[in-house]
Amino acid sequence: MPKFIWLLVIATTISVTGGSFLWPLNTIYMHNELGKSLAFAGFILMFNQGANIVGNLVGGILFDKYSAYKTILLGTSLSLFAAIFLSFNHEIVPYSIMLILIGLGSGMTWPVMFAMAGSVWPEGGRRAFNAIYVSQNFGVALGAMIGGYVASISFNYIFIANASLFIVFFIFVLIAFRGMDEEKNRQMHTTVIEQSGKIQDKPAFIALLILSSGFFVAWFAYSQWQSTIASYTQDIGVPLEQYSSLWAINGFLIVLGQPLLKLFTDRVTSSKTHIYVGSVIFLLSFVVAMFAEQFTMFAAAMVILTTAEMLIWPAIPTLANNLAPHGRAGFYQGFVNSVAAAGRMLGPFLGGMLVDFFNIQVLFFILIALLFIPFATTTLYDRGIKYEKAIDK
DSSP states (O other): OOHHHHHHHHHHHHHHHHHTTTGGGHHHIIIIISOOOHHHHHHHHHHHHHHHHHHHHHHHHHHHHSOHHHHHHHHHHHHHHHHHHHHHOOSHHHHHHHHHHHHHHHHHHHHHHHHHHHHHOGGGTHHHHHHHHHHHHHHHHHHHHHHHHHHHHOHHHHHHHHHHHHHHHHHHHHHHTTTHHHHHHHHHOOOHHHHTTOOOHHHHHHHHHHHHHHHHHHHHHHGGGGTHHHHHHHHTTOOHHHHHHHHHHHHHHHHHTHHHHHHHHHHOOOHHHHHHHHHHHHHHHHHHHHTOOSHHHHHHHHHHHHHHHHHHTTHHHHHHHHHOOTTOHHHHHHHHHHHHHHHHHHHHHHHHHHHHHSOHHHHHHHHHHHTTHHHHHHHHTTHHHHHHHHHHO
């Protein structure tokens, strides 16, 4: 991998490790420690992810039109300020406000990271995005593994640890990414001949909308593991450190499972096929979770879920990058990240309402029905592209 990809990988690991001290425990903290309902916790997380959507779109546009380095610095600064503030005051009002600010700041950084990965190593294809994805999940594993045990001692230490890692991330970005704009400009330059086979903006964006709708459904379902399912594990007596260890299993399995994943993706190179296979496995994970009553069953469901996301999550930004017209890579990656954030935004809120008014089993049945949608969107999204290419010819 190019040197700059390694810098992105290190930065991602640091950032996500810090964030993973907090995000898997947000619903548990608000519900169990602050005494708020699941619907209320979901409502706050909805604003957090709403701010993340705004951040993704702003970050993508600033990447394309202004400065990658200054964009990522701005986003990191916002998150750093909020994390430091939370370490001193995390009652429900400041907690809610700072969570929204963290959503905005982190939202601005991710389209820059993904767009840079695609522009610095265009020949890497899926591997460039998979490198960021793996480093994200290594950070998740470290943060969740340590965070669960720290939280079982005191939630106060979680906020301190989160702020400390954001300080390290800010310093790393400040120093290591100074040449980011030059790297972006050098790699994003292409000739008219290279661009001659590109599709027009309108069909490409329609294809992105269709593809992303399935991605939204997948994230809507996935977000339940961080909200309603998280609270459910506490209600049936699964210790907090064991719940956090589920995310450690998730992160470490993604990192350690890369050789096996590579064996599969080397033989089956189609990103669409990766989504089809991953969607089947995704469905299976929720069927297992629906009947889980002990930690071992939740762990089995998490292993199955992780296998699915290893196939689906890197495939979507890869396809989005392929669809992106010249000079629009940042916007397309920002849009994909925004769709994921929208799933994370509405998932905890609507899922929390369903559990509050009905029960967790009703939610599982609805999720399993919804998870058939990605099959249709993956089949349909590029039909307009093929039609346009046929007309062009």
